[in-house]
Amino acid sequence: MRPTGRTAVVGAARPRATRTVVRMAAVSEATTGVKRNPNLAKLGAGYLFPEIGRRRREHQEKNPDAKIISLGIGDTTEPIPKVITDALQGAAAGMNTKEGYSGYGAEQGMGGLRDKLASRFYDGLGIGSDEVFVSDGSKCDISRMLMLFGSDTSIAVQDPAYPAYVDSSVIMGATGVLNEETSQYNNITYMNCLKENGFFPDLSKANKTDLIFFCNPNNPTGACATREQLQSLVDFAKANGSIIVYDAAYAIYIEDGSPKSIYEIEGADECCIETCSFSKYAGFTGVRLGWTVVPNKLKFSDGTPVNKDWNRIMTTCFNGASNIVQAGGLACVTDAGFDAMMGLVTYYKENCKLIRECFVEMGFEVYGGVNAPYVWVGFEGRPSWDVFAEILQKCDLVTTPGSGFGPSGEGFVRVSAFGNRSDVEEAIRRLKKVYG
Amino acid sequence: MRPTGRTAVVGAARPRATRTVVRMAAVSEATTGVKRNPNLAKLGAGYLFPEIGRRRREHQEKNPDAKIISLGIGDTTEPIPKVITDALQGAAAGMNTKEGYSGYGAEQGMGGLRDKLASRFYDGLGIGSDEVFVSDGSKCDISRMLMLFGSDTSIAVQDPAYPAYVDSSVIMGATGVLNEETSQYNNITYMNCLKENGFFPDLSKANKTDLIFFCNPNNPTGACATREQLQSLVDFAKANGSIIVYDAAYAIYIEDGSPKSIYEIEGADECCIETCSFSKYAGFTGVRLGWTVVPNKLKFSDGTPVNKDWNRIMTTCFNGASNIVQAGGLACVTDAGFDAMMGLVTYYKENCKLIRECFVEMGFEVYGGVNAPYVWVGFEGRPSWDVFAEILQKCDLVTTPGSGFGPSGEGFVRVSAFGNRSDVEEAIRRLKKVYG
Numbered sequence: 032m033r034p035t036g037r038t039a040v041v042g043a044a045r046p047r048a049t050r051t052v053v054r055m056a057a058v059s060e061a062t063t064g065v066k067r068n069p070n071l072a073k074l075g076a077g078y079l080f081p082e083i084g085r086r087r088r089e090h091q092e093k094n095p096d097a098k099i100i101s102l103g104i105g106d107t108t109e110p111i112p113k114v115i116t117d118a119l120q121g122a123a124a125g126m127n128t129k130e131g132y133s134g135y136g137a138e139q140g141m142g143g144l145r146d147k148l149a150s151r152f153y154d155g156l157g158i159g160s161d162e163v164f165v166s167d168g169s170k171c172d173i174s175r176m177l178m179l180f181g182s183d184t185s186i187a188v189q190d191p192a193y194p195a196y197v198d199s200s201v202i203m204g205a206t207g208v209l210n211e212e213t214s215q216y217n218n219i220t221y222m223n224c225l226k227e228n229g230f231f232p233d234l235s236k237a238n239k240t241d242l243i244f245f246c247n248p249n250n251p252t253g254a255c256a257t258r259e260q261l262q263s264l265v266d267f268a269k270a271n272g273s274i275i276v277y278d279a280a281y282a283i284y285i286e287d288g289s290p291k292s293i294y295e296i297e298g299a300d301e302c303c304i305e306t307c308s309f310s311k312y313a314g315f316t317g318v319r320l321g322w323t324v325v326p327n328k329l330k331f332s333d334g335t336p337v338n339k340d341w342n343r344i345m346t347t348c349f350n351g352a353s354n355i356v357q358a359g360g361l362a363c364v365t366d367a368g369f370d371a372m373m374g375l376v377t378y379y380k381e382n383c384k385l386i387r388e389c390f391v392e393m394g395f396e397v398y399g400g401v402n403a404p405y406v407w408v409g410f411e412g413r414p415s416w417d418v419f420a421e422i423l424q425k426c427d428l429v430t431t432p433g434s435g436f437g438p439s440g441e442g443f444v445r446v447s448a449f450g451n452r453s454d455v456e457e458a459i460r461r462l463k464k465v466y467g
Numbered sequence: 468m469r470p471t472g473r474t475a476v477v478g479a480a481r482p483r484a485t486r487t488v489v490r491m492a493a494v495s496e497a498t499t500g501v502k503r504n505p506n507l508a509k510l511g512a513g514y515l516f517p518e519i520g521r522r523r524r525e526h527q528e529k530n531p532d533a534k535i536i537s538l539g540i541g542d543t544t545e546p547i548p549k550v551i552t553d554a555l556q557g558a559a560a561g562m563n564t565k566e567g568y569s570g571y572g573a574e575q576g577m578g579g580l581r582d583k584l585a586s587r588f589y590d591g592l593g594i595g596s597d598e599v600f601v602s603d604g605s606k607c608d609i610s611r612m613l614m615l616f617g618s619d620t621s622i623a624v625q626d627p628a629y630p631a632y633v634d635s636s637v638i639m640g641a642t643g644v645l646n647e648e649t650s651q652y653n654n655i656t657y658m659n660c661l662k663e664n665g666f667f668p669d670l671s672k673a674n675k676t677d678l679i680f681f682c683n684p685n686n687p688t689g690a691c692a693t694r695e696q697l698q699s700l701v702d703f704a705k706a707n708g709s710i711i712v713y714d715a716a717y718a719i720y721i722e723d724g725s726p727k728s729i730y731e732i733e734g735a736d737e738c739c740i741e742t743c744s745f746s747k748y749a750g751f752t753g754v755r756l757g758w759t760v761v762p763n764k765l766k767f768s769d770g771t772p773v774n775k776d777w778n779r780i781m782t783t784c785f786n787g788a789s790n791i792v793q794a795g796g797l798a799c800v801t802d803a804g805f806d807a808m809m810g811l812v813t814y815y816k817e818n819c820k821l822i823r824e825c826f827v828e829m830g831f832e833v834y835g836g837v838n839a840p841y842v843w844v845g846f847e848g849r850p851s852w853d854v855f856a857e858i859l860q861k862c863d864l865v866t867t868p869g870s871g872f873g874p875s876g877e878g879f880v881r882v883s884a885f886g887n888r889s890d891v892e893e894a895i896r897r898l899k900k901v902y903g
Binding site: 061063064065067068069071080104106107108109110111112113116120122123124126127128129131132133134138168170171174178179180181182183184195198199203204241242268271274301302314318319328330331332333334335340344346347349350351352353354355356359449 | 500502540545546547562567572614615631635737753766768769770771779785791885
């Protein structure tokens with residue numbers, strides 16, 4: 032056979048026994064004739080979080096003794112409560128038995144889990160189990176949503192925003208090219224969320240678009256919209272015929288009585304998709320389980336229910352979340368599991384309070400961190416990536432540069448409350464030493 | 468708040484306190500202004516397997532006492548070997564401990580698993596771990612591949628073929644509309660795989676396309692290409708500058724020495740992506756774990772490595788396979804796990820032999836079933852759906868109609884070897900009673 036483990040030299044000739052020169056003439060030695068997808072070429076830098084991981088590794092390599100603490104990527108650190116891992120473990124063990132084994136399940140999720148998600152999170156809001164689709168997480172659902180809506184779709188996002196909305200839209204061809212000067216893509220409506228507007232967009236200035244991606248409580252600013260603000264958003268969408276993709280990944284962190292689901296708002300079931308996840312609820316960031324609600328009353332302009340096409344996307348482009356993981360999800364929505372989840376949430380909220388107080392005490396401008404696990408800290412006049420680099424350099428502490436979420440995040444860093452308490456306390460000590 | 472649980476009447480007025488008539492005037496009562504994605508509208512019937520499930524349920528409802536046996540959807544039935552479930556269980560239990568807990572992992576998969584997949588399945592073939600991407604299964608990877616290549620991509624498929632290739636291509640807008648008469652989409656090249664050509668396409672008649680989806684051993688025909696045939700396919704792709712998406716989901720069933728990976732073929736690393744899965748290897752159909760190989764040497768026409776863009780797709784549109792499930796995958800590729808997997812494969816192959824012999828004995832035209840877990844049975848002159856319905860009606864046995872995989876499957880049904888031995892034996896008894 033052919034030699035292996037050899038370093039290939041691009042373009043270099045090597046003997047090929049089985050090909051004729053004539054057939055090869057049409058194609059150059061080292062490339063296929065397949066054009067690169069121009070939408071992929073539009074993407075500016077790498078996806079934000081892998082880039083942060085890269086910089087972290089680089090710092091570690093240069094400083095092998097540094098004990099780096101990450102309050103960056105928003106990654107959960109605390110063990111999953113036993114009542115939930117028992118269910119995961121039981122399902123895993125069951126796979127070795129005739130009774131416990133199961134093969135392909137419904138792509139939309141186990142019926143029992145869909146039922147329980149509907150009753151646990153949407154009780155009294157008129158959401159039925161056939162409107163709840165279980166998945167391997169919201170990020171994956173967001174890119175499937177772009178497949179659902181297609182390239183001929185106009186998009187609005189909060190600025191700053193979780194990068195998957197924009198990047199998935201770019202990949203699907205729903206946007207123009209990147210404007211290097213503004214770091215914004217053409218044909219996307221960026222709705223500025225600034226301290227001047229309480230991090231809620233000025234809808235009177237926003238363009239009419241097909242989709243509005245709206246994350247609430249917000250990642251990264253930690254802002255949480257009031258009932259009145261959400262009603263104005265839904266009214267705005269209905270007036271324009273838009274669909275809101277409402278990302279409620281942090282809803283369980285709300286403590287001030289603001290709505291935890293967009294379906295608490297009058298009219299939302301006619302204009303909103305809601306996506307959510309167990310990642311930040313039960314520490315399932317690595318375990319992978321989420322869900323998306325597509326109400327039956329939500330319709331395209333021709334009257335086709337969006338639910339019908341979403342069902343087709345889920346059955347064609349997805350094959351169901353892992354059955355073992357869904358068993359864990361079922362445990363999360365029992366009373367005991369839910370209480371245990373709330374224990375985790377309370378733990379991270381306590382971290383958040385400590386981080387928030389630290390920055391307030393040091394005299395920084397501080398936002399968020401009350402109804403959301405993120406603290407949004409202003410370093411006015413300084414580029415976010417510089418601040419990120421400085422905090423990494425001086426404190427061995429990973430944060431997330433605000434500008435990584437969009438130009439309106441410039442001058443801020445996001446500090447995540449997902450961390451072990453002792454790490455958070457140590458991070459605070461280091462921060463106080465440098466900035467206190 | 469608003470009344471819930473009420474049946475909505477489309478278009479019917481109901482009191483709405485918070486909206487002004489003026490704002491609503493632009494949009495009709497019950498729809499948004501968002502256009503339905505025309506690509507979704509192109510899709511003919513439902514996805515094949517849910518449709519079969521629907522017909523099965525219908526039959527059960529009409530015949531509540533029927534003990535239906537399914538040799539239809541290709542769903543695994545036998546418990547996962549203990550050496551593998553122990554690993555799944557251990558990882559699940561570990562999630563409750565400080566040491567065992569992990570959050571977000573690399574979207575491309577755990578480094579150790581990528582290493583082991585490379586060495587277990589591609590040893591000596593020059594595939595490195597950075598070319599192996601772990602996922603939640605091949606079906607999901609196939610639709611992500613369409614996102615990778617984009618809508619301006621021409622497609623060829625075997626006919627008959629696993630429906631996800633065509634349906635994902637339709638959803639991405641890479642095809643024309645469905646021709647109702649031929650049941651084929653415009654702008655797809657269907658490469659006929661018929662008994663006349665030994666179920667391997669006549670490449671001298673095939674169009675040049677960007678992508679060639681090629682499933683080998685084939686689902687549904689059970690045919691397995693020889694080394695010479697695969698070399699001719701790779702040569703054909705290279706001559707045309709095409710990329711082959713090689714679906715090797717059943718490769719482990721090959722017993723006659725034919726290549727188990729396309730990378731055994733000279734030149735394949737410059738023109739082939741290979742996707743594979745633990746679904747039919749280890750009974751992971753519900754557990755969800757697969758992988759896709761994108762060689763570094765595979766390049767778009769502008770010289771950009773395909774691997775680079777695939778990495779961007781995986782990091783943006785996916786968030787990694789479940790960490791618990793990946794631990795199971797790691798067990799599958801140990802020596803003990805691999806032997807246990809081969810035990811499962813041998814079990815299903817024995818089923819296959821029994822099914823094959825049954826149809827041969829009854830005088831049917833029988834193909835496949837040697838290097839693949841599917842037997843392809845000809846009922847010449849009869850529509851596949853009629854035969855499917857007859858077998859369901861008379862034998863309480865679910866098969867898959869050949870025409871569900873494309874027009875060239877007409878007149879055949881696929882019989883899957885995935886079943887418990889006693890069910891397979893009972894199915895054979897019933898078949899012999901009706902057709903013997």
